[in-house]
Amino acid sequence: MTLPKVVRGRAWKFGSNVDTDQIIPAKYAIYSLDEKELGKHAMEGVPGRDTWASQVGQGDILVGGSNFGCGSSREIAPVAIRGAGISLVIADSFARIFFRNAINMGYPILQSPQAAEAVEDGDELEVDLEEGVIRNFTKGDEYRAEPFPKFMNDLLRMGGLVPWVRKQLEERRRMAASRG
Amino acid sequence: MGMTMTEKILARGAGRDSVRPGDLLLAKVDFAMGHDLTIPPAGKIMREQMGAEKIWDPERVAVTQDHFQPAKDAASATLGRLTREFSRDMGIKWYFEVGQGGICHTVLPENGLVLPGELVVGADSHSCTYGALNNFATGIGSTDLACVLALGELWFRVPETLKFVYHNRLREWVEAKDLILYVIGQIGVDGARSKAMEHTGESLRYIDMEARLTMTNMAIEAGAKNGIMEFDEVTKEYLEGRAKRPYTPVSSDPDAEYEKVFEFDAEKVELGVAKPMSPDNYAPLSEVAGTRLDQVFIGSCTNSRITDLRRAAAVLENHKVAPGVRLIITPSSHQVAIQAEKEGLIRTFLAAGAAWTTATCGACLGGHMGVLGEGEVCLSTTNRNFPGRMGHPKALVYLSNPAVAAASAVAGVITHPSEVLEKMPAGLA
Numbered sequence: 001m002t003l004p005k006v007v008r009g010r011a012w013k014f015g016s017n018v019d020t021d022q023i024i025p026a027k028y029a030i031y032s033l034d035e036k037e038l039g040k041h042a043m044e045g046v047p048g049r050d051t052w053a054s055q056v057g058q059g060d061i062l063v064g065g066s067n068f069g070c071g072s073s074r075e076i077a078p079v080a081i082r083g084a085g086i087s088l089v090i091a092d093s094f095a096r097i098f099f100r101n102a103i104n105m106g107y108p109i110l111q112s113p114q115a116a117e118a119v120e121d122g123d124e125l126e127v128d129l130e131e132g133v134i135r136n137f138t139k140g141d142e143y144r145a146e147p148f149p150k151f152m153n154d155l156l157r158m159g160g161l162v163p164w165v166r167k168q169l170e171e172r173r174r175m176a177a178s179r180g
Numbered sequence: 181m182g183m184t185m186t187e188k189i190l191a192r193g194a195g196r197d198s199v200r201p202g203d204l205l206l207a208k209v210d211f212a213m214g215h216d217l218t219i220p221p222a223g224k225i226m227r228e229q230m231g232a233e234k235i236w237d238p239e240r241v242a243v244t245q246d247h248f249q250p251a252k253d254a255a256s257a258t259l260g261r262l263t264r265e266f267s268r269d270m271g272i273k274w275y276f277e278v279g280q281g282g283i284c285h286t287v288l289p290e291n292g293l294v295l296p297g298e299l300v301v302g303a304d305s306h307s308c309t310y311g312a313l314n315n316f317a318t319g320i321g322s323t324d325l326a327c328v329l330a331l332g333e334l335w336f337r338v339p340e341t342l343k344f345v346y347h348n349r350l351r352e353w354v355e356a357k358d359l360i361l362y363v364i365g366q367i368g369v370d371g372a373r374s375k376a377m378e379h380t381g382e383s384l385r386y387i388d389m390e391a392r393l394t395m396t397n398m399a400i401e402a403g404a405k406n407g408i409m410e411f412d413e414v415t416k417e418y419l420e421g422r423a424k425r426p427y428t429p430v431s432s433d434p435d436a437e438y439e440k441v442f443e444f445d446a447e448k449v450e451l452g453v454a455k456p457m458s459p460d461n462y463a464p465l466s467e468v469a470g471t472r473l474d475q476v477f478i479g480s481c482t483n484s485r486i487t488d489l490r491r492a493a494a495v496l497e498n499h500k501v502a503p504g505v506r507l508i509i510t511p512s513s514h515q516v517a518i519q520a521e522k523e524g525l526i527r528t529f530l531a532a533g534a535a536w537t538t539a540t541c542g543a544c545l546g547g548h549m550g551v552l553g554e555g556e557v558c559l560s561t562t563n564r565n566f567p568g569r570m571g572h573p574k575a576l577v578y579l580s581n582p583a584v585a586a587a588s589a590v591a592g593v594i595t596h597p598s599e600v601l602e603k604m605p606a607g608l609a
């Protein structure tokens with residue numbers, strides 16, 4: 001799976017310190033291997049957003065505040081958001097395990113305090129993932145995302161940690177074979 | 181330029197002489213952990229997507245059946261089975277079956293599996309717990325774990341280190357839990373985001389290993405990558421007869437660079453709680469005393485080791501749980517349960533009218549055996565109280581130490597333990 005260059009969609013705005021128990025309550029961890037089922041319950045734990053997943057359009061964009069995805073290490077948090085149809089998560093800042101998990105999955109995330117501050121629920125956004133530019137059609141604004149280190153960008157672009165490990169394993173096998 | 185303990189461990193893992201905060205590394209892992217919620221996806225990703233047939237070192241992996249086990253429903257039973265089968269197929273040496281292990285973050289230290297100087301990862305956010313034993317330990321996701329299982333290596337960003345220096349001794353009744361809740365209250369749930377929390381200072385000399393584990397356990401509640409402590413006599417003594425491998429302690433250089441240094445006078449820290457709905461919502465106990473409770477929960481990787489249960493039992497001895505309140509006590513490991521049985525603590529709990537369960541994460545994450553309903557109020561010795569953590573999003577959770585929890589169960593409202601027990605017996609204080 002390679003990263004799209006541009007994504008467009010409606011913005012869904014959330015606050016700061018949205019933790020993984022709100023993104024996907026632990027009781028749904030029984031669906032750990034079923035992305036579609038997880039998607040049906042994404043963000044269900046956020047007060048007032050218990051029917052959110054049913055309103056999301058394919059390709060919409062989630063915009064969070066600071067420390068988005070804090071709490072548990074559960075990778076089903078970004079998996080559930082992806083399963084709900086969200087194409088990209090933008091936040092003021094990310095909690096580290098959510099951040100790692102998204103990069104490792106090859107799932108696009110952008111850190112943009114500017115966008116997190118200015119975007120309102122329902123705004124129409126277009127995001128150039130390569131350039132890190134977020135255009136807000138509703139407001140006529142444009143925001144920049146903060147660049148990630150090269151290694152993380154490379155991982156994202158190659159589709160995450162899975163293809164990277166496959167390559168490492170192939171190299172190890174080749175080396176073992178050449179040693180005979 | 182000197183390095184912090186965290187930097188030294190990451191540098192060694194990456195085979196480098198030195199590293200700086202912000203460096204991205206590929207580092208060798210010394211020990212890895214997964215459980216019934218994280219092994220099934222990690223195993224699937226490793227075998228089906230990464231194409232690995234075996235794991236890098238079956239002797240350096242532990243697997244526990246703790247989150248939804250004993251299976252709370254049929255779907256959890258499937259996760260338990262997948263975890264069991266993967267562990268068997270891969271020949272994982274440190275597999276802990278239901279009834280023989282307990283919560284990962286108690287099981288690994290008590291079995292001497294996570295040691296000073298090591299680089300440890302666990303597919304659970306509270307894996308930072310192990311750092312009290314002078315190692316670098318951090319929580320990772322399932323794809324991360326799949327990578328480690330396949331290669332024995334993982335990518336890391338070297339964190340900036342925040343140093344927390346504690347002076348003087350904690351006062352009577354005040355525990356390590358109160359201290360860490362106070363610290364998180366000061367810096368906030370993102371106060372150490374992606375950074376290392378290095379705890380130091382003379383106060384720690386008087387804090388035993390189990391209480392130290394409570395402090396590093398909650399590093400993640402400040403957003404930290406890891407919590408770490410120096411190696412000393414307490415560490416050495418704890419590991420005697422326990423450590424499964426030889427180890428080499430690390431210490432921070434005198435000229436190591438810290439992003440920030442925080443100084444705390446432990447003597448000034450009051451007995452306290454974290455109020456709903458965030459672990460950084462600290463308040464002195466006096467502010468919330470009298471709050472009505474539906475449930476009290478003593479459990480979790482944070483505060484349900486043997487010393488925690490001893491303190492709870494001292495308070496509950498010859499008392500009854502108040503009418504209208506339920507007290508649930510979940511030991512954090514099978515070994516803790518065996519010890520509690522030997523010491524007669526379980527008899528005290530049962531006589532008081534508490535529900536005593538098998539060792540599991542259980543109610544802490546709203547899994548089973550104590551899930552909260554709408555509008556219910558719970559005082560809990562656990563680590564998190566975000567909305568919905570223990571059940572219904574409108575349930576209210578207060579976090580406290582075990583003695584406060586036990587006393588509050590007796591009174592039926594949040595209560596200072598001195599109102600139930602005049603003095604904590606010597607050796608438990």
